[in-house]
Structure formats: C-alpha cells, structure tokens
Amino acid sequence: xxxxxxxxxxxxxxxxxSFPVMILFAEARWLRTGDPxxxxxxxxxxxxxxxxxxxxxxxxxxxxxxxxxxxxxFTATFGGVFGLGFAIEGFSFFVEAIFIGIYxxxxxxxxxxxxxxxxxxxxxxxxxxxxxxxSVNAWMNHPTxxxxxxxxxxxxxxxxxxxxxxxxxxxxxxxxxxxxxxSGFLLAGVYAFARLRGRWGRYERAAxxxxxxxxxxxxxxxxxxxxxxxxxxxxxxxxxxxxIEGLAHTTRGAPEHLLGLYEDSKVKFGIEIPHLLSxxxxxxxxxxxxxxxxxxxxxxxxxxxxxxxxxxxxGIGTLLGAxxxxxxxxxxxRRRLPDSPWFYRALILAGPLSVVALIxxxxxxxxxxxxxxxxxxxxxxxxxTGAPGIPVGYGALVVVYALVAxxxxxxxxxxxxxxxxxxxxxx
Amino acid sequence: xxxxxxxxxxxxFVLTGIVLYAVLAGADFGAGFWTLFSGRxxxxxxxxxxxxxxxxxVWEANHVWLIFVLTVFWTAYPTAFGSIASTLAAxxxxxxxxxxxxxxxxxxxxxxxxxxxNLVLDTVFSLSxxxxxxxxxxxxxxxxxxxxxxxxxxxxxFTSWLSATSLFDxxxxxxxxxxxxxxYLAADATRREEPELAGxxxxxxLLTGVLAGGLAVVGLIVVHHDQHVLYHELLHGRALPAVLVxxxxxxxxxxxxxxxxxxxxxxxxxxxxxxxxxxxxxxQWPRVLPGLTIRQAAAPHDTLVAVIVAVLAGGAxxxxxxxxxxxxxxxxxxxxxxxxDAPRSPRPDTSLDALVPTTGRxxxxxxxxxxxxxxxxxxxxxxxxxxxMLLAFVATAFLALVPALMPExxxxxxxxxxxxxxxx
Numbered sequence: 001x002x003x004x005x006x007x008x009x010x011x012x013x014x015x016x017x018s019f020p021v022m023i024l025f026a027e028a029r030w031l032r033t034g035d036p037x038x039x040x041x042x043x044x045x046x047x048x049x050x051x052x053x054x055x056x057x058x059x060x061x062x063x064x065x066x067x068x069x070x071x072x073x074f075t076a077t078f079g080g081v082f083g084l085g086f087a088i089e090g091f092s093f094f095v096e097a098i099f100i101g102i103y104x105x106x107x108x109x110x111x112x113x114x115x116x117x118x119x120x121x122x123x124x125x126x127x128x129x130x131x132x133x134x135s136v137n138a139w140m141n142h143p144t145x146x147x148x149x150x151x152x153x154x155x156x157x158x159x160x161x162x163x164x165x166x167x168x169x170x171x172x173x174x175x176x177x178x179x180x181x182x183s184g185f186l187l188a189g190v191y192a193f194a195r196l197r198g199r200w201g202r203y204e205r206a207a208x209x210x211x212x213x214x215x216x217x218x219x220x221x222x223x224x225x226x227x228x229x230x231x232x233x234x235x236x237x238x239x240x241x242x243x244i245e246g247l248a249h250t251t252r253g254a255p256e257h258l259l260g261l262y263e264d265s266k267v268k269f270g271i272e273i274p275h276l277l278s279x280x281x282x283x284x285x286x287x288x289x290x291x292x293x294x295x296x297x298x299x300x301x302x303x304x305x306x307x308x309x310x311x312x313x314x315g316i317g318t319l320l321g322a323x324x325x326x327x328x329x330x331x332x333x334r335r336r337l338p339d340s341p342w343f344y345r346a347l348i349l350a351g352p353l354s355v356v357a358l359i360x361x362x363x364x365x366x367x368x369x370x371x372x373x374x375x376x377x378x379x380x381x382x383x384x385t386g387a388p389g390i391p392v393g394y395g396a397l398v399v400v401y402a403l404v405a406x407x408x409x410x411x412x413x414x415x416x417x418x419x420x421x422x423x424x425x426x427x
Numbered sequence: 428x429x430x431x432x433x434x435x436x437x438x439x440f441v442l443t444g445i446v447l448y449a450v451l452a453g454a455d456f457g458a459g460f461w462t463l464f465s466g467r468x469x470x471x472x473x474x475x476x477x478x479x480x481x482x483x484x485v486w487e488a489n490h491v492w493l494i495f496v497l498t499v500f501w502t503a504y505p506t507a508f509g510s511i512a513s514t515l516a517a518x519x520x521x522x523x524x525x526x527x528x529x530x531x532x533x534x535x536x537x538x539x540x541x542x543x544x545n546l547v548l549d550t551v552f553s554l555s556x557x558x559x560x561x562x563x564x565x566x567x568x569x570x571x572x573x574x575x576x577x578x579x580x581x582x583x584x585f586t587s588w589l590s591a592t593s594l595f596d597x598x599x600x601x602x603x604x605x606x607x608x609x610x611y612l613a614a615d616a617t618r619r620e621e622p623e624l625a626g627x628x629x630x631x632x633l634l635t636g637v638l639a640g641g642l643a644v645v646g647l648i649v650v651h652h653d654q655h656v657l658y659h660e661l662l663h664g665r666a667l668p669a670v671l672v673x674x675x676x677x678x679x680x681x682x683x684x685x686x687x688x689x690x691x692x693x694x695x696x697x698x699x700x701x702x703x704x705x706x707x708x709x710x711q712w713p714r715v716l717p718g719l720t721i722r723q724a725a726a727p728h729d730t731l732v733a734v735i736v737a738v739l740a741g742g743a744x745x746x747x748x749x750x751x752x753x754x755x756x757x758x759x760x761x762x763x764x765x766x767x768d769a770p771r772s773p774r775p776d777t778s779l780d781a782l783v784p785t786t787g788r789x790x791x792x793x794x795x796x797x798x799x800x801x802x803x804x805x806x807x808x809x810x811x812x813x814x815x816m817l818l819a820f821v822a823t824a825f826l827a828l829v830p831a832l833m834p835e836x837x838x839x840x841x842x843x844x845x846x847x848x849x850x851x
Binding site: 084100213228 | 488490491493495498499505523526531533734737738748798801811813814818820821824825829834
C-alpha cells in the first residue's frame with residue numbers, strides 16, 4: 001500500500017526537484033531578452049507546477065498518514081531517530097507551499113526581479129525536502145546513530161543517523177539526477193509529440209530545449225554515479241548486491257549475468273560475462289563477492305524481483321544514456337536539435353521509461369533490503385500494523401489514485417490547449 | 428526520561444500546529460462546505476467562484492500544518508502516535524481519503540472550464556470538505572474521551588471514535604469550519620467592495636455561528652453524560668478560563684458579524700476556536716492517552732532537543748514567509764487586477780554566448796575529473812569532489828549548450844507565424 005503511494009509520489013518529487021529550476025531559467029531568460037516566449041513558458045509551467053504540487057501535497061499527506069497507519073511499530077520504535085528528517089522535510093514542504101503560492105499568483109503583481117527571487121526558495125526547498133526523505137531511507141539501509149536496548153532506542157543521535165551516513169550521499173545524488181532525467185524526459189516528450197504533430201514554433205523549440213538538455217546531461221552524469229552507488233552497496237549491503245546479481249555462493253572473480261532467471265541457486269538463460277562482477281564491484285579481477293548463502297534463506301530477499309528490477313533500471317538507463325549521447329553529438333556537431341522523427345518518437349517513450357526505471361530503482365532499494373525494514377535491526381514483519389481491513393483500504397486507494405491520475409491528465413490537457421499568449425504587450 | 432519542561436515543548440508545538448490548522452485550513456474546509464450550499468444558477472456560481480478564489484494562493488500552505496503536526500508528533504511522542512494511528516486507523520483513513528479527493532478536485536478545477544465538469548468537481552470537493560473535518564473531529568473526541576488506549580491497536584476500532592462525544596465533535600468541527608469560512612469570505616468580499624456578496628456570507632456566518640455556539644453548549648451536556656472527567660475539567664478545572672474566553676470571543680465575533688465589522692470578526696472568531704482547542708489540551712494535561720503522560724510518551728532527550736532546534740530554526744524561516752504570504756493575500760494583492768508591468772521590447776541575449784567556449788571547456792574538464800575521481804579514486808573526500816564535479820558539469824554544460832538551440836529572437840515587432848497563432 002505504501003509502495004503504491006510511493007510510486008505515485010516519487011515522480012511528483014522529481015518535478016519538485018527540477019521543475020522550478022527550469023521555470024526560473026525560462027523566467028530569467030525572459031528578463032534578459034524580453035522575449036515573450038519565455039514569459040509564456042514560465043507562466044504555463046508555473047501553472048502545471050502548482051497543479052503537480054497540489055497532487056504532491058496530497059500524496060505526501062497520505063504517506064505521512066500511512067507511516068502511522070501501516071507501520072505503527074516502526075514509527076513507535078524509531079520515530080525518535082528518523083523523525084527529525086521528516087520534521088525538516090515538513091518545513092521544506094511548508095516553505096515550498098508558501099512560495100509556490102506567491103510565485104504562481106504573484107505574476108505581474110510583484111516587480112519582475114522580486115518575482116524571480118520568490119522562485120528561488122522553491123528550488124532550495126524542493127531540494128532539502130527530498131534530501132531529508134532520502135536521508136531517512138538511507139538510514140533504513142544503513143542504520144547508525146543510535147543504540148538498541150531491550151527493543152528500546154537509547155542514545156539516539158538523529159543528526160548523525162541521518163546526515164553522517166555514508167550510504168546517504170550516493171542515494172541522494174543518484175535520486176537527484178534521476179529527478180532531472182524523469183521530469184526532463186517527460187516534459188521534452190510532450191513537446192516532441194507536438195513536433196511530430198506538426199507544431200514547431202518558437203515556443204515549442206524553447207520548451208523542448210530546456211528540459212531536453214537537462215535530461216541529456218543528467219543521464220550522462222548518472223552513469224558514473226550509478227556505478228559509484230552500486231560499489232557502495234557491494235560493501236555495505238552485500239546480500240542486496242548478491243540478490244541483484246543472483247549470486248548464490250560467495251565467489252572470487254565472480255561473473256556477471258545479463259538477463260535470465262534465477263532458479264535453484266543459479267541464473268538460467270542469462271549471458272555470462274566472467275569476472276565482470278568482481279571488476280565492477282571492487283575494481284579487481286579476482287575480488288571476493290559475497291553470495292546469498294552468507295545469510296540463512298529466511299534472510300534472503302526475493303532474488304528475481306530484485307534482479308529483474310535492477311536489470312530494468314540499468315537497461316533503461318543505458319538506452320536513455322545512448323539517446324542522450326546522440327542528442328549531445330548532434331548538438332556539438334551541427335549546433336541544432338536532431339532532425340529525425342525517430343529521435344522524437346524515442347523521446348516520447350523516454351519519459352515513461354524513465355519513470356519505470358525510477359520505480360524499478362526504488363524496488364531494488366526496498367525489496368533488496370527485505371526481510372528487513374531497518375537493515376539488520378528490525379524485520380518488516382515486526383513493523384507492520386496489526387489492524388485488519390488493510391486490503392479494503394488498499395482497494396479504495398487504488399481507485400482513488402486512478403481517478404486522480406485520470407483527472408491530472410485531463411487537467412494537463414486542458415492547460416496545454418489554452419491558446420498561447422505571445423503578445424509582447426500584456427493583456 | 429527527559430525533564431518535564433523539555434518533554435512538553437514539542438507538545439506545545441503540536442498544539443500550536445493544531446490550532447493554526449483549525450483556524451486556517453478549517454476555513455478552507457468551510458469554503459468547500461459553502462460550495463455545496465451555494466444555491467443555483469448565476470448567483471450560486473458566484474459564491475462558488477468566491478470560495479475557490481479566496482483559497483487559491485493559501486490552501487497549500489494552510490494544509491501543510493497538518494503534516495507539521497503529524498511529523499512533530501510522531502518524532503517527539505512515538506508511542507502515543509503509534510497507539511493513536513492504529514486504534515483510530517478508520518477515521519484517519521477517512522480523513523486521508525477526504526484530503527486526497529478534496530485536493531485533487533481543487534487542483535483539477537484550475538484546469539477545468541466547462542460548467543458541467545466544474546459541477547462534478549465542486550460536488551466532490553465539497554463532500555470531501557465535510558468528511559475530512561468530521562473525521563478529524565471524531566479523532567479529537569476519541570482522544571479527549573480517553574478511548575484510545577496505549578499499545579498497538581489497543582483501543583476499540585469503532586466504538587473508540589463512534590461514541591457520542593466523538594460524533595458530536597465531528598459535527599461541531601464541520602459547523603465551526605463553515606462558520607469560520609463564512610466570516611473570512613465576508614471579510615474578503617468587503618475588501619473587494621462587493622457588499623451584496625458580503626451580505627450573503629454574513630447571513631451564512633450568523634446562521635452557522637449560532638448553530639456552532641448552540642452545538643458547543645449542547646456538547647457540554649453530551650460530554651457530561653458520556654465523559655464525566657472531561658466535563659469536570661472543562662467546567663471546574665484548569666480549562667475553565669479557556670472555555671470562558673472561547674464563549675466570550677464567540678459572542679463578540681457574532682456581534683461583530685452582525686454589525687458588519689468583518690475584518691475584526693475574522694480574528695475574534697479564530698480566537699474562539701483556538702480557545703476551545705487550548706481548553707481541550709488543558710483539560711487533559713499532562714495526560715496524552717489514559718495512563719500515559721507527556722513525559723512517559725516523549726522520545727529520548729537528544730531527539731527532543733533536535734526536534735525543538737529544528738522547529739525553531741524552521742520557524743524562523745517559515746513565519747516571515749507565511750506572514751508575507753498572508754499580507755499579500757489579505758491586502759488583495761492576489762485579486763485579479765490590471766497588469767502593472769511595463770512591456771519590454773525583445774532584445775537578443777548575448778550575455779551567455781560570449782561565455783560559451785569557456786564554459787564548454789570547463790564542462791568537459793569537470794566531466795572527466797568527475798568520472799575519474801568517482802570511479803578510480805577511493806575515499807569519501809575524493810568521491811565528494813567527484814560528485815561536485817559531475818554536478819558542475821551538468822550546470823555548466825547546460826549553460827554552454829542551450830543558447831545555440833534556443834529560437835532566434837523575433838523580428839520586432841514580432842509577427843506571430845502561422846504555426847504559433849493556432850492553439851498548441
């Protein structure tokens with residue numbers, strides 16, 4: 001249930017991270033050039049942003065309800081350790097809500113420069129909010145900063161638990177870049193669709209360039225960052241890595257398998273590349289990689305789910321990276337956007353694919369940690385609620401989210417169908 | 428166990444949050460209530476538009492108070508939060524559902540234009556605006572009535588929040604929200620010099636004000652039967668001053684509304700509501716749940732300190748911002764007005780172009796350095812620098828790559844081309 005809410009919330013978070021930056025860039029461009037295309041761009045995106053933020057507020061509230069509803073024992077035991085993160089996140093959200101209101105409703109009512117400045121807190125809080133949530137998740141993966149005595153937390157040091165956590169930094173950067181990729185590709189996809197339909201004015205060109213270039217660059221940077229994150233998993237959560245790779249036994253010079261299915265302690269139908277796993281994880285031909293058999297079966301995560309999700313994420317990431325390199329190459333060689341309609345068709349697909357990769361990434365992170373909710377400290381089964389009626393609530397939530405999603409699509413279409421206001425004079 | 432003062436401070440924050448949520452977001456719920464009872468035709472449409480318009484810039488900020496309350500509460504009093512959330516799962520879920528539908532309907536309405544679609548959205552919006560405060564009110568009743576027991580799912584799942592006191596609190600919450608909203612909307616309408624509309628909301632405010640006041644009195648009788656301890660505390664104990672303040676403020680607010688002094692009425696009405704909530708808190712202080720005092724419920728010392736520091740630091744940022752938001756909103760700066768900006772003539776932006784070769788080279792350098800440090804170096808410092816390099820690469824490369832792709836500035840005066848004049 002919470003997973004469902006997360007899947008709905010996370011793509012919205014991506015927009016929270018990167019959308020304000022794009023809007024402010026467009027507005028700054030307008031202030032510099034006085035070209036009404038940029039003003040219209042910033043205003044329209046602003047309207048979309050407040051709509052998405054509204055939905056984000058709602059799904060965020062539901063998530064905080066669910067923390068209590070579904071995981072009462074988890075919050076009761078560890079609230080003292082990680083709650084601080086959510087408190088700060090709440091504040092970020094607060095400031096973000098205030099300034100989004102001022103920004104979107106303040107067009108033409110504040111001086112242009114002041115108006116641009118009101119957008120800056122949105123950028124900052126969009127970042128700190130997600131930062132704190134990710135720090136909580138990183139803490140769940142790599143719990144530090146407290147001691148446990150008879151099931152009670154003592155000596156909690158929330159600052160250390162949340163920010164002094166090595167695991168946190170790579171998760172943050174990985175997620176942050178993912179945020180740019182998802183919202184960049186999704187937005188660019190919208191205008192790619194417009195181009196294929198024959199709408200290719202100055203407005204569309206400006207509108208596709210900003211998100212596309214951000215997504216392209218973020219995808220390129222994501223490669224090394226993802227590699228770094230994986231190496232950190234290899235040292236701090238070896239069992240998760242073993243599940244990702246379907247490695248049954250602790251091996252020296254472990255091979256890597258692409259595709260395939262994990263069955264009876266080996267990967268079937270996969271493409272085996274000898275030694276690659278050791279090289280990737282530890283930069284050494286014969287490094288020892290911990291296998292699943294290092295822990296009892298009851299403590300192993302569901303291998304195929306984790307493996308499949310990981311391969312999905314990496315596969316999509318690679319495709320997006322290739323698409324990005326192509327766009328970059330055309331830009332550097334020809335100083336323009338690609339011409340081929342196939343590029344734009346791919347771009348339309350890139351948005352949804354990046355969302356799939358994003359969610360797959362979270363699945364790897366969350367399911368890979370199972371059966372623990374707090375790694376090696378609290379099993380998921382102990383954290384979950386004793387209250388019945390969860391399936392009913394789940395069903396209701398699915399229906400509601402489906403309705404909300406349908407409504408959102410419809411609203412965005414409405415917003416997109418408004419005629420452009422490109423007159424340099426104001427109405 | 429922490430000192431009594433330290434362990435109480437977060438509870439003061441929580442109460443402040445609840446009060447602010449009640450008087451700010453409560454009014455937004457009430458505005459939803461009035462969209463349902465707005466009447467038909469042109470006239471009703473006007474009232475609905477008014478209710479929507481006044482919420483626009485502020486409702487998201489108002490709503491976040493609830494999130495604030497939840498997060499501080501579960502951080503500072505994890506045991507109590509766990510017990511409440513599990514026993515009161517059903518009303519909590521109802522409230523959550525209401526919030527989703529309501530927010531969604533509201534957000535979607537900004538994109539809707541056809542009246543028929545608006546009607547559907549308004550109905551969803553107003554129904555959920557009634558369900559949510561009702562559910563939250565029943566929760567208050569359940570906690571105040573001592574029906575939430577300590578432990579996972581320890582209280583009764585239904586009778587805990589379906590007792591007479593709870594149901595009553597739910598109804599009272601809805602009535603108060605409607606009343607507050609009517610007062611606020613009357614004040615807004617007066618500011619915008621629409622006396623007719625203000626008159627409409629004045630009527631509604633008087634009606635619901637009397638209703639809410641009457642309910643509050645009847646409520647005391649219900650509490651007397653249902654929860655004798657609470658009754659005792661409210662009328663004979665520490666909570667009495669708060670109850671009196673509330674009663675006086677309630678009457679004064681009604682009088683102010685009657686004499687059409689809506690602006691002061693806004694604040695006095697809010698005070699009446701705040702006093703009720705504070706009275707509730709005083710009546711059960713220091714008990715959070717039966718047999719659980721604030722001190723017992725509190726998180727470890729360091730966590731409390733951290734929460735307090737975080738809230739104070741956050742407050743230093745939030746309060747000035749929120750004050751600004753409300754000043755803009757109350758002064759009518761968000762009302763639809765004529766545009767004030769001077770038109771600008773397009774001119775080419777060359778400021779970035781001159782930098783392109785340099786930033787381009789810099790971007791390439793940071794990319795190579797970033798990958799190198801992140802992949803082949805070891806140690807946290809090297810990795811941190813590597814990450815910073817990669818982020819710098821994204822930023823600088825963006826600045827270097829984008830200008831050439833942007834459309835040329837239009838000839839001045841700009842003539843919209845055929846592909847721009849049609850709706851996109």
